Amino acid sequence: MVTEAGVFAVVMTGVFFSAILYVAFGQITVRKLRKNPATKNELGMEFVSGWDILNVAQALAMPIFLIHKLKNSKLSFLYANTELLRKHTNKFDRLLAFLFYWLLTSSGLFLAGWALLDVTGVLG
Secondary structure (H helix, E strand, C coil): CCCHHHHHHHHHHHHHHHHHHHHHHHHHHHHHHHHCCCCCCCCCCCCCCCHHHHHHHHHHHCCHHHHHHHHCCCCHHHCCCHHHHHHCCCHHHHHHHHHHHHHHHHHHHHHHHHHHHHHHCCCC
16 A cells, blocks of 8 residues: 555656756757747746746647647737747757646646645545
């Protein structure tokens, strides 16, 4: 039987590696895109410093059919320009974005779900 501490350790390991990938992705890929005049203003809305790293990772990691749905919504100005970013990135950049974005998203959703189950008394 898996203990709660073991599951928590695995999830926190995912959070730790997503933090490392956040820095690596920002330094390797997003820095290159910020310096490029063609992509500089196409990185999406930046609410706080560094939010464009999440926008770029989301644009490169999400499936194309979801990107098209988001592109046709009223909130499309919030998201990065996927087509342009794909032209200016290589396969390694896209792989790094995929790993970072989905590790961050799955770890965050798992922790939020765990907190909800703990508060409602299901775990415990």
